[in-house]
Amino acid sequence: MAENNRAVIKLKERFAADIVEVKEFRGEVTVTVKKENIVEICNFLKTTLAYNLLTDVTAVDYLGQEPRFLVVYNIYSIPNKDRLRVKAQVSESDCSIDTVTKVWSTADWLEREVFDLFGITFNNHPDLRRILMTDDWVGHPLRKDYPLQGPDREPYKGRLS
């Protein structure tokens, strides 16, 4: 059960006010938090709970819901061999979150990618530039309201239509 997870117990003791939801699905524990203390939470997970490897940073766009974005951190502990997923809520009106590059330097490029493809700003990031798209690109392709075929083009209707 998610409540017995070692990280969840400690996180609930320390950051009770920040935790929005704890969920378990297929044996994977996901903790959803508010974005304000994300750096402290990540720092705590790394130093106290030995989640030393930041596997991935990405985001999910829930267009039409509030908060619209969830920034997803998949973290792993090499000594304990377990995973944890932390998700931080980011609203469309204040589309920014603090960077965790100070905690894991892996976050540098991964956050740049989220910035590029989702348009979420990472405060205090050392080098926040687009990474996959060109510097003069307009829009953020992985947002749900960005058309698949690209902006200002007729939607693709299939070969036979």
Add this chain to the structure above:
Amino acid sequence: MANKETMTVNMGPQHPSTHGVLRLVIELDGEIIEKVTPHIGYLHRGVEKLSEHRTYHQTIPLTDRLDYLAPMSNNLGYVLAVEKLLGLQIPERAETVRVILAELTRLKSHLVWIACHALDIGAMTVFIYAFREREKIMELYEKISGARMTSNYFRVGGLSSDVYPGFEKDVQEIIDTFPGYIDTYEGLLTKNTIWLQRTIGNGIISAEDAIDAGITGPALRGSGVDWDLRRDNPYTGYEKYSFKVPVGEKCDTFDRYKVRLIEMREAIKIVSQALKNLKPGPILADAPQVVYPSKESTYNSIEGLIHHFKIASEGFPVPEGEVYQGVEAPKGELGYYIVSDGGNKPYRMRVRPPSFVNLSAIEKMAKGAMIADLVAVIGTLDIVLGEIDR
């Protein structure tokens, strides 16, 4: 007063030693590298965006094109993630065939690594030998899936078809001959003075820095971190096989070279254990709403045809939820993070590419090195741009 002005040199995007369309902007003080800034994205095809508009089965061929040197590993990670979402158990025969092919893929990918890495440093013979041997695995790929590189062989729930008659014999031949080939590469390189001078002490990154930078796979093990997903978080039946996880000590290019060579030998051991384990049986899970019916039933019965048509056109619904599945791909931890909203297409599919994160450490590894050693650092990271740019 010495002149402190640096010189900026552009390497790539069209450069034989950058293993694809990678552009590096290098700031040089004489021949010493002050700063490397990689520019990527030239090969961006929007795989993640595309997959949101395709059914779960239609995304499998997209994954072939990520790390095109190890397509079966990509297929494996993706189908495992979808199976995890569905909570699907797959039959033992399919698991065993997957392990055999995943390990042969590792062998194939490492052959390209050793070939290109050696060629970059100036040892051309190894390149020609390794590509000759790689052809044998490509032929097996072609026989089994119909394609030499973009295999698209694994399916959600199992395999697209059973292995061809004579598969065991072909795999056995690889098991018998490859240790000798690896001896040849070692003979050409391990005691070669030029090779040693170019690799020992090159691209040093400590275990702590490597973890902090998120490096995974053989590059991390070369820095002395004893961690392998196949052993520590086993998937698709890896817990049944015994194999060693090689670990380096000196954190340099030479140790990463040794680690990868041992990994190739261990991959052969896993393949030979798996081949003994290969028993006749079904190759698809018993889940008619997810897996395709047999070709016989599709061609000979109306129910089978409708069934096939329904899965091909509509796909299958997947329960709401989110999973992350990491596999030990030849280049490091390849992860798929899939969010499902209960429909027949992924709401969000994220690929965690090992090369992308490994490449981000290049700044740290190449700083202070000579410009000629930069190609050795790129080679030892074993990057592939199809996966970095997605």
